[in-house]
Amino acid sequence: MQAAEVVAPVAVQQPYTVTSPNGDRQDSYYWLRDDSRTSATVLDYLYRENSYFEQYSANYQALTDKLTDEIISRIKQDDSSVPYNKGDYSYYDRFDAGKEYPVYLRKSLKDGTEQVMLDVNELAGDKDFYQIANMSVSPDQNLLAYLEDTSGRRQYTLKVRDLRTGKDLADEITGLSRSVAWAKDSQTLYVIQNDPVTLLSTTVLQHTLGKDVAKARQVYTEQDHSYYMGVGNTEDNNYVVIYLGSTVSTEMRVQDATKPDSEFTVLAPRQRDFQYSASHINNRWVIRTDWQAPNFRLMTVAADKIGYRNNWQPLVKHDDNVFIEDFAVFDNYLAINERSDGVRRLKVMPWATPEQAFYVASDEAAYVMAFATNAEPDTDWLRYSYSSLTTPESTYQYNMKTGDKQLLKQTEVLGGFDQNNYKTERVWATATDGVKVPVTLLYRKDYKRDGTAPLYQYAYGSYGSSSDPWFRSVALSLVDRGFVYAIAHIRGGQEMGRQWYENGKLLHKINTFTDFIAVTDYLVANDYVAKDKVFAMGGSAGGLLMGAIANMAPEKYRGLVAHVPFVDIVTTMLDETIPLTTNEFDEWGNPKQQAYYDYMLSYSPYDQVTKQAYPAMLVTTGLHDSQVQYYEPAKWVAKLRSHKTNNQPLVFKTNMEAGHGGKSGRFSRLAEYAQEYAFILNLLGQTE
Known part of the structure; x- marks a missing residue:
């Protein structure tokens, strides 16, 4: 089927007023909320959206299948x-x-x-x-x-x-x-x-x-x-x-x-x-x-x-x-997992001689060290994991008394992977307020920095959750096709300490979005990537990030992928019957208070949808999601369809059996990466 023959579903609009102490708002797609998940009308709409996604993606199904096989082929299937x-x-x-x-x-x-x-x-x-x-x-x-x-x-x-x-x-x-x-x-x-x-x-x-x-x-x-x-x-x-x-x-x-x-x-x-x-x-x-x-x-x-x-x-x-990210206690030692300059490393302190504390060494500039399972405290051996964008996850045991280090296992990556073919780099982008934002890059060693490469940019930026540069074998499917893979360590995480988080939440939340856009601008301006080949992905609160940049800087992105996106922030935070809402007031603010209501409304992706050209977008959700209810992305997509002024594709897929984390099986999850990557590559006209 040709793309032109595929007709997107159009959701009907029904008047509904969302009331609040600080102002009422009209929500024409509120009817898509069905807490019972049994409404024939709602389910029919979701199935029609799924059918539209299937028809659209049928144009590049061969590429999706190839990517699925490719991604799965890197996984050692009989592993322990x-x-x-x-x-x-x-x-x-x-x-x-x-x-x-x-x-x-x-x-x-x-x-x-x-x-x-x-x-x-x-x-x-x-x-x-x-x-x-x-x-x-x-x-x-x-x-x-x-x-x-x-x-x-x-x-x-x-x-x-x-x-x-x-x-x-x-x-x-x-x-x-x-x-x-x-x-x-x-x-x-x-x-x-x-x-x-x-x-x-x-x-x-x-x-x-x-x-x-x-x-x-x-x-x-x-x-x-x-x-x-x-x-x-x-x-x-x-x-x-x-x-x-x-x-x-x-x-x-x-x-x-x-x-x-x-x-x-x-x-x-x-x-x-x-x-x-x-x-x-x-x-x-x-x-x-x-x-x-x-x-x-x-x-x-x-x-x-x-x-x-x-x-x-x-x-x-x-x-x-x-x-200080974490710590582990032993009979004779204290081990500390700390973060400085955006890097997670390990420090060991003997109880008997704390002044002789020392670090576990690494040869890479951007990496992640974290504790592995240390189940018993009466040992001199510290177990830890080590990884970078070029080094598969490795489990070591380190003797805190003698300094001996033993590699117990490194995740085997099949499919001809050779880490010497890749390079990771740490760069710093300047935010709108002058703050330096760390960015971790991955690309092939034969990559040329000439402003022609496509970009895949990822971030999360909420809850103090840091986007560490762990090895991601799935990313190789983009990098091997010429992409620069970038992790933007934006404010809202804790990569640069607690204040990095404080400056990306509540009444500072917009820093998260402008930091992300600043990273894009830096990579384009410095010829890392082509300005017309920029793609971005985020999930959950990172999906809110995608929704915000879609409204704020749509012209800077060729395509966006938003997984289980938290996009209707004001309506959700006003309703304490929605699962988990009350836990979130200190992260986003309580919209029953005027200052927070006005600020949240100013960036809420659903509320800020306007008549303008939007990038190509793939949006996903799970019908049984308890973290971000399915109807948030459903309403967002419906509203985008009625407002967008261009013909860029907007496809929406609901997993009717899963929740916030997507499918449960390891191969099923990898197939979802293939669907995302095929969507992106198809926009570039790539079929291989």
Whole structure:
């Protein structure tokens, strides 16, 4: 079918007023919201959009198929993770050739016997979506608690498998978040129940195996709906922990894991603009906190002195130029994952001689070091992962006493990949206010910087989530076709420290968008890429970014890809019945307040759609998405269709079986990359 024969669906417009204390707005496509997801009219429209996407993409289906095969061919299909030891077993997972899902296994350290704990392929069966979100082995090593999702809506069901028999127990609890913890008795489990409407985590349940799940004990209920919740165990398994966190405040409540009937004790009471997290080692807590330390510092307190932060003692001081991302505790060492100049690296501090702290070395300018699984603290070996845009993810173990380093595994990339054919570079673009924005580039070594290359530019820029330059084998399908692949480390993340985040949220959010556009301008002006071959992609809050730049600078982009985009920000944030809304006020602002209403409205992609020429666009969503409801991108696309003044393609695809993360199988996810890349390459007239 020729592209000209494909007719886009036109959504009808129906009057609807969105009311608020600060002004009413008309929303002609509000009718596309159906919380039940059963409306025949709405579903028919979504299916017609899917049909339009299928007809449009049929023009380049051969390219999509080729890209799918190419991307999948780089993946070693029969692969396994690096085993780690805990208790009497070595734990690991494995992918079998041709299978979508992993198999989780363990091997006895005594006799080498291998045991399959969960074969996710068997559990998934022929389900359209299936995911194991979390699993935890009981302290006595006989039971496995795991949480499954069969819809993609991130509402989980607890199941417990007896590893001695391979059978699941009768105990089953639904409507949960993804976290779980054990008491030392290996009979008491802790899970978090979600509100069935808002999907907010509200109550910590304590369930004793074999008892009626309907009578699970409520050990904690959170009244403030701006907080997320989690449960877990400390690394030494001596405590059960309830984690409570909003955008600007956190709190931890702890319970002796040997005393499941005891009360939880607050590590330090919550206060606004006060965040902390803690690990337990050798009868003391090590704490990462932003108390009088915007980039975070480390402190410590004896286990019998918890309850007040005034009892905390300094451990690692605050540094204006170094952001402390994470830490890991060992009996003899403290390991710190820190970020400076946009690079994540590892620092090791001996407890006995803290003044002799040192860094784990790297030979590359732009890279990522992060902790791998360090399951037991009584060791001198630190496990960490290392990656860059040219170096596949590698797992090392580093002896903190001797300095010996061993490569345990590097992800094998098939299809003739040779990292010597590629180059990564760090450049700095100047934002509109003069701030320097780091950008990580990937291109082939035979690339010529002559202003003719196409650009694929990615960013996220929200929630303090940093877009680190991990290796991405899928990107090779663009880079090998002459693209420059760019990660824009824009404000809203934490690549440059906490202030980088603060300057990209609330009433500074527009910095995120202008930073992204400034990166595009820099790469074009300095002849890295051609101005008429610029493509950009973002998902979720990064999809909001795509919506904003589509309105603000449409002429600078040949095409945009917006996955599960958060584009109707004002309407969503006004409605506290929408799942997860109240957790977001400190990120975006509360539009019930005039200043935030006006500011959010000024950049809201849905509200700012206007009569103008827009770039070619591919928009995706999941019908069961609980993070960004499907109707946000559906309404946005409908409004764009009625306003855009040019004939550039606008296609919209709804995954009718999945949620925020897309499809669940590994090959299905890779096929979605192929669809995106084929859309982009087709716009350039490339068929290979």
